[in-house]
Amino acid sequence: MAAAANGPRRPPLHRPSQGSASASRRCGGPGAALPLPSAAAGAAMASYTKAAQQWATFARAWYLLDAKMQPPGKIAAATVMRLEGRHKPIYHALSDCGDHVVIINTRHIAFSGNKWEQKVYSSHTGYPGGFKQVTATQLHLKDPTAIVKLTVYRMLPKNLQRRTMMQRLHLFPDDVIPEDIQNNLLQEIPQPRVVPRRLDEYTPEEIAAFPKVWIPPKDFRRR
Template sequence: MSSFSRSAQQWATFARSWFLIDARMQPPGKIASMCSVRLQGKHKPIYHALSDCGDHVVVINSRHIAFSGNKWEQKVYSSHTGYPGGFKQVTAAQLHHKDPKAIVKLAVYGMLPRNLHRRTMMQRLHIFSDDALPDDIRANLTEELQQPRAIPRKLSEYTPEEVEAFPRLWTPYVNPDTSLVCRKHLQVVVCWGLSYHRRTSAIGCVLY
C-alpha cells in the first residue's frame, strides 16, 4: 500500500495539473503572480529553470478585474507596429473595453522569465472573460486556488443586525425633553482618528 501511495505521489508530481483562479474583483498583478508560479512549476519539488514542468492555469471572470486608485485612466499600455508612425498608447480602461482578456494576459506575460520557455508557458494559460467554461477544460480541473484578496461586501449584502451592531463614529446630542437631535449642542466629532469641531471644512468630516 505504501508503494502505491509513493507511485501515486510521483505521478501527481510529474503530471500537469489544471488550476482554476477567479479574477473577480482582484488586481491583475496579484493574479499574474499566482499564475506565473504555476506556469513555471515553481511549486513542485522537481522544478528546474531549464525544465518545462509547469501546469495549466485557467483564469475566469477577467472582465471583472479591479484596479486600485485611478489606474484605469492613469495606467498606459504602449505598442509599436514596427513601421514609421506605428507607436500607439491606450489606457487600461480603453484596452479592457476592447479586449477583457488583454490586461491579465499582458500581466502574466510580463512576470514570466524572458527565455524560450515563455511562449510554451503562455500556451498553458487559459483566460475567460466570464465564468462559462468549455466541458473539456472543466473536466480537467483539479484544484481551485484561493483569491489573493478578500472581496469587500456591498452595503446591501449586510444584514440589519450587522448594520445596527456596526460601531458609530459619533453620538449626536439628544434633547431629553423633545427626544430630538439638537444641532446647537453637537460636540466634537472624532472622525478617522482626527478631532474636528463642527463647521470644519476638512476632507472626510461631515458637516452638520
C-alpha cells in the same frame, strides 16, 4: 501363553516420518507455515508504487483562480508560479514541468487609485507611424482578458519557454467555463486579497449592529 499372561498387546504408535510432515505443510495441514512473499512480488509492488508516484509528480494539474476584485499584479504572481512549476520539488529552470491555470472573472479585476486612467499600454506595429498608446480603461473595454494576459506574459521569464507556458493559461471574462476544462480542474488557488463588500451587500441587521461614533437623541433635528 506369556503374552496372554502379561495382558493384551497395545497397537504400535504411529510416528509420521519427516517426509509426511513436510507433505502436510505443503498441503496446508495444521503444521503448515504461511507462505512468505517472494522477491518478485515485492518488486512488482514497489514498481507499481513508484509508477504512481512518478505519474503524480510529472502530471499536469489544472488550477482555478478567481480574479474578481483582484489586482492584475497579484494575479500574475500566483499564476506564473504554477505555469513555471516552481511549486514542485522537481522544478528546474530548463525543464518544462508547469501546470495549467484557468482564470475566471477577468472582466471584474480592480486597480488601486486612478490607475484605470493613468496606466498606459504601448505597442508598435514596426512601420512608420505605428506607435499606439491606450489607457487601461480603453484596453479593458476592447478585450476584458488583455490586461491579465499582458501582465502574466511580462512576468514570465524571457526565454523560449515563455510562449509554451502561455499556452497553458486559460482566460475567461466571466465565470462561465467550458465543460471539458471544468472536468479537468483539480484545485482552486486562493485569492491574493480579500474581496471587499459593497455597501449594498450588507444586511439591515449588520448595519444596525455596526458601532456608531455618535447616537443622536430622539428629538434631534437637522438644520
